[in-house]
Amino acid sequence: MKQAIVDIHILKEKVVIYFADNHFAITPNTYTEFNLYLNKKLDEHEINKIKRFDEYQKHLNYAINLLSQYAYTHKKLTDKLNKRNVDINTQKKIMAYLDEHKLLDDHAFAANYALTLLSRHQGPLLIKKRLMELGINDSDIAYAINNLKEKNLNEALSNYLKRLDQQY
Numbered sequence: 657m658k659q660a661i662v663d664i665h666i667l668k669e670k671v672v673i674y675f676a677d678n679h680f681a682i683t684p685n686t687y688t689e690f691n692l693y694l695n696k697k698l699d700e701h702e703i704n705k706i707k708r709f710d711e712y713q714k715h716l717n718y719a720i721n722l723l724s725q726y727a728y729t730h731k732k733l734t735d736k737l738n739k740r741n742v743d744i745n746t747q748k749k750i751m752a753y754l755d756e757h758k759l760l761d762d763h764a765f766a767a768n769y770a771l772t773l774l775s776r777h778q779g780p781l782l783i784k785k786r787l788m789e790l791g792i793n794d795s796d797i798a799y800a801i802n803n804l805k806e807k808n809l810n811e812a813l814s815n816y817l818k819r820l821d822q823q824y
Contacts, residue, residue, distance in 0.1 A: 658697040683717070686710040715742050716750050720759065727769075729762050731791025763799065766792045770800035780804065 663674035664687075671687040672679055690706050698706070718740070719733060728736070730751060737747050754760035766787050773783045780801050787797045 658699045660695050660697050664694060682710040683713045685713050712746050712749060715746055719750050723759055727765050729765055729790045729792060762792050763796045766796040766800040767803050770804050774804055
């Protein structure tokens with residue numbers, strides 16, 4: 657049985673959709689995605705589809721908000737989503753979206769984090785251990801460690817050349 661939308665309240669961060677016998681709140685993205693308007697008739701299947709999409713949008717917004725504050729690995733972000741009881745399929749869709757838009761990059765995270773640890777005078781073995789604890793895969797760890805060795809070699813050569821230049 658189809659239900660008609662009898663009222664719509666647009667608030668600051670949500671939109672409330674009213675039917676004759678019930679109502680629910682959704683994100684503005686969901687509202688525009690489904691082109692909802694007064695007197696539009698929806699069946700249960702369509703309403704459930706809207707609610708599933710809205711749940712995805714809410715969790716995606718949460719993930720993007722986290723990433724705007726701090727760099728996360730796939731594992732750390734998955735752990736955060738698990739704490740919010742996000743189902744596995746939604747998590748996969750969120751991770752795919754973040755990967756596709758290059759908002760989540762373990763490769764870059766590993767390289768940057770390794771440089772940070774190196775600046776704190778931590779060696780390659782400890783850096784590797786920390787990256788493994790964060791759920792970084794072996795190829796990204798190898799890249800980060802090799803990148804450090806290259807940077808150290810370049811830095812050492814640069815320092816040596818500066819000292820030679822000062823001597824002569």
